[in-house]
Each structure stands twice: as C-alpha cells, then as structure tokens.
Amino acid sequence: MGATGKGGPGLSDRLGRPLRDLRISVTDRCNFRCPYCMPAEIFGEKYAFLPRNEILTFEELERLVRIFVEFGVEKVRITGGEPLLRHGLEDLVAKLAVLDPRLDIALTTNGSLLPRYAEGLARAGLRRITVSLDSLDPAIFHRMSGERFAVDRVLEGIRAAEAAGFERLKINCVVQRGVNDEGLVDLARHFHGTGHILRFIEFMDVGTRNQWRMEEVVTGAEIVERIGAAMPLEPAEPNYQGEVAARWRYLDGGGEIGVITSVSQPFCGGCTRARLTTEGSLVTCLFATGGVDLRTALRDGSSDDVLREKIASTWAARSDRYSEERQQILQIEGTAERRRERVEMYQVGG
Numbered sequence: 001m002g003a004t005g006k007g008g009p010g011l012s013d014r015l016g017r018p019l020r021d022l023r024i025s026v027t028d029r030c031n032f033r034c035p036y037c038m039p040a041e042i043f044g045e046k047y048a049f050l051p052r053n054e055i056l057t058f059e060e061l062e063r064l065v066r067i068f069v070e071f072g073v074e075k076v077r078i079t080g081g082e083p084l085l086r087h088g089l090e091d092l093v094a095k096l097a098v099l100d101p102r103l104d105i106a107l108t109t110n111g112s113l114l115p116r117y118a119e120g121l122a123r124a125g126l127r128r129i130t131v132s133l134d135s136l137d138p139a140i141f142h143r144m145s146g147e148r149f150a151v152d153r154v155l156e157g158i159r160a161a162e163a164a165g166f167e168r169l170k171i172n173c174v175v176q177r178g179v180n181d182e183g184l185v186d187l188a189r190h191f192h193g194t195g196h197i198l199r200f201i202e203f204m205d206v207g208t209r210n211q212w213r214m215e216e217v218v219t220g221a222e223i224v225e226r227i228g229a230a231m232p233l234e235p236a237e238p239n240y241q242g243e244v245a246a247r248w249r250y251l252d253g254g255g256e257i258g259v260i261t262s263v264s265q266p267f268c269g270g271c272t273r274a275r276l277t278t279e280g281s282l283v284t285c286l287f288a289t290g291g292v293d294l295r296t297a298l299r300d301g302s303s304d305d306v307l308r309e310k311i312a313s314t315w316a317a318r319s320d321r322y323s324e325e326r327q328q329i330l331q332i333e334g335t336a337e338r339r340r341e342r343v344e345m346y347q348v349g350g
Contacts (some may be wrong), residue, residue, distance in 0.1 A: 010072040011311075013284075013318035020046070020272035022073045023330055024061060026089065027081040032110050033146025034134075036174060036203065037213075040146045056280045060298045062095040064276065071315075073274075075104040077130075078231070081278070084113035090124040107129065108172070112149055113158030120166035120299025129161050130170040132282045135180040136187055141278055144180060158196075169196040170258075175218045176203045184223060186231045192231060192254040199245050199258035205326070206285070206303065220261035227257065241270065262286075266323035282311060285320035 004245050011019040018148050028173050033040035056064075065076055076096060083089060089330050096105055106128040107121065114129075121129075135141040141151035161169055171191060184200065191198045200223045205212035224233060228248075236247035236256060244267055245258030261267070277281040280295030292314045 001331065004220075011315045013315055015269070015319060015321070017070070017071060017270070018272050019071055019274055019315050021075045021077070021274070022068050023077045023079055023273060024065070025057070025079050025081060025276065026061070026083050026086040026092065029085050029087060030080060030082040030110070031184045032082065032148055033111060033130075034144055035048060035146070036176065038146070045266040049264045050180040050278055051326075054279050054295075056276070056298070058092045058095060060101070060280070061092060061126045063298065063304070064294065065096055066099050067096070067304060067311060068274070069100050069103060070308075072310065074102070075106065076108045077108060078087045079108045082113070083107060083111055084109055084117050085273075089117070090120045091144045093121055093124040093126050108132065108252065109131070109157075110145070111161075114157030115160040116162045118166065122164040122166065128168075128170070129166050130172055131158055131161070132174075133257070134173050134189070135183050136190055137180075140180050140328065167195060171196055172201060173198065174201045174203055175223060177216045179216070181218045183322045184226055188231060188257060192250065195255060197256055197258055200261060202263045204262050216265075217263050219264040219277070220246065220259035221264065223259055225273050233257070257263040262323045262325070266321075266326070268321035268323050271320075282314050284314065287323070288320065 014021075024305060030038055030043075033043060043312070046184075057299075065073075068076075078089070078092070080086070086092075093105060093107075096103065105126055107126055108130045111131040111133065117281065118129075133141075133151075134144045136151060138151050142149075154249070158169060158171075171179075171187075173184070173187060175184065182204075188198060200220070201219060203212065203217050227233065231254070232251040232260040233248040234251055237246065245260050246265075247256055247258055249256045272287075275286070275291075276294070277283060277291055280293065280298065281291030282294055283291035294307065296309060297310060
C-alpha cells in the first residue's frame with residue numbers, strides 16, 4: 001500500500017502518490033457570491049442548498065478523520081462554502097485536535113466572520129488560517145465577492161486573526177485577466193513585510209459554472225514577472241514534498257509569495273490530497289466528476305473496517321491527473337457548454 005505514516009499503514013495510489021492531506025467541506029453555503037465559485041445568477045435567494053440531515057455531523061467527520069490519520073494523513077483543512085457559517089465549528093476543531101497532537105489543522109475562509117470566531121478557533125486548536133482576498137480595490141472586490149461585502153470586512157477579519165495569535169496567515173488571490181490582474185502589485189505591497197504569505201492562484205476550470213476561458217488565465221510566470229519588476233524576487237525551496245505553491249522570496253527580506261500554477265505548470269505528480277464533500281463523498285481530484293459515498297456506511301451501522309476498506313480501495317485506484325491532461329480533454333470536450341459535469345468548488349473547498 002505504500003509508505004507508513006503516524007504509526008499506521010500508509011496508502012499509495014496507482015502513480016505512487018501517498019495520502020497525506022485531507023480537505024473537508026463542512027457546508028455548501030456561503031455569504032459571498034464569487035463568480036468563479038458561486039455565481040449569483042445561479043445561487044440566488046431561492047437556491048436549494050443541502051438540508052441539514054444530508055450534511056455530515058461533527059461526530060461523523062471525527063470518525064472519518066481518525067481513520068484518515070491512521071492511513072498517514074498529516075494535514076486537515078476545513079473548507080466550504082464558507083466554513084464559519086457552520087454552527088459550532090470550534091467544536092469540530094476541538095474534536096480533531098485531540099486525535100493526534102501532530103495533526104496540522106487549518107481553515108480556509110473568506111474572512112468576513114473571523115472577528116466573531118478567530119479567538120475561539122485558536123483556543124480550540126486551530127493552527128493555521130488562509131483568507132481569500134482577490135483585490136484591495138473596493139469596486140473590484142465588491143464585484144468579485146458578488147456585491148455583498150466591502151473589502152474592509154475581510155481586512156478586519158485578517159486583523160482579528162492576528163489578534164487571536166495567528167501570526168503567519170496565508171492570503172489567497174485568484175487571478176483573472178481583465179478582472180483583478182492590474183492590482184497584483186498593490187496586493188503584494190500591502191502584505192510585504194507583514195509576515196503573511198500572499199499566494200496567487202491561476203484561474204482554474206473548477207466545476208462547470210464559472211465560465212472559465214484559457215484567455216483569462218494569468219500564468220504564474222507572468223505574475224512573478226510583474227511583482228518582481230516592482231519588488232525583486234528570488235526562487236525559494238519548497239517547505240515539503242508535494243507543496244502546491246512555488247515559493248518566491250523578496251530580495252529585501254520582506255517575506256515571500258507563492259504561486260499556484262495548476263494550469264500553466266501542473267503539479268499532479270506530487271498531489272497527496274483527498275477531499276470530503278459536504279454530504280460525505282470521498283473525492284480524489286479537484287476536477288473530479290464525482291466521488292465515493294462514505295455517508296451511507298457511516299449511517300447504516302458499518303464498522304470502521306468497512307470504512308477503512310472503502311477509503312483504501314478508492315485511493316489505491318486513484319490515477320487522477322486532470323491538470324496534466326487538460327488541453328487534450330478540453331480539445332475533446334469543446335466549449336464550456338459541452339464539458340463534462342464536475343464536482344463544484346463549493347462542494348470540495350477548492
């Protein structure tokens with residue numbers, strides 16, 4: 001089955017990639033309507049989100065994560081939707097924190113609710129926070145968040161996380177040509193010297209509802225060139241094997257940025273990440289067409305051994321490398337209207 005992790009049998013897929021990271025989507029709801037994830041014209045006031053009884057409980061998530069840790073998972077990231085909309089999220093963090101003291105528990109959020117919850121999450125055992133922030137320009141941010149919030153709301157959330165003791169935040173920016181790419185240098189200057197790591201993400205064809213076009217992708221190389229022209233950069237070594245963001249360090253010692261190049265320079269070969277959807281499906285790729293149902297086994301009285309076998313067999317059969325095959329697949333599928341259905345970003349947390 002592959003390498004060993006945390007005292008248990010490790011898992012490897014068909015390409016020899018171990019299972020090390022798990023992303024958990026705890027809710028399909030969000031208070032933003034970012035066009036590349038939950039466009040407002042689709043996710044309107046009458047959109048039917050999952051009923052509560054179809055969403056995994058914290059006890060069910062704890063049970064699954066315990067098994068994933070047995071298989072060698074070292075990092076768990078809580079996502080959504082907007083995860084802070086899930087009532088009592090601190091309780092889930094506390095449950096996961098006691099499973100293994102070495103488990104790295106992180107959260108990805110739009111930041112709008114951090115002033116209310118950051119301190120409690122820190123007390124519960126959350127180790128790291130990533131905040132999504134696509135622009136500092138008020139008008140651009142307003143448009144990219146679905147015209148629901150002002151950018152000051154996210155900046156307030158970042159300050160709240162700092163006050164709660166999260167000293168090294170990651171700030172994620174999805175870059176879309178003709179939308180927010182002119183503000184990249186301003187964003188970099190804002191976080192230069194703060195100790196936070198700004199990460200630029202190439203606009204990706206996740207799901208089927210964001211009207212993705214290759215022409216709107218600003219490549220990682222162009223991003224680095226633009227920022228480096230204003231504040232010189234040098235490449236830095238990865239922090240660990242399989243790190244998705246290429247690291248670049250400011251020559252003046254003002255910190256670093258990361259660039260996630262899923263489109264222009266795919267990194268499928270080092271992907272060690274599994275995902276749990278809100279309703280309990282195990283998904284093995286961000287661009288997957290579906291997943292393997294674990295919720296039924298959780299609720300029909302099945303033993304942990306049954307769950308272990310489902311997880312192990314799913315990962316052992318994994319051969320996903322969509323980003324490496326993207327061009328060939330898109331040529332076959334043609335226009336966006338003809339592309340295959342995929343799991344949406346809000347279901348797997350990006």
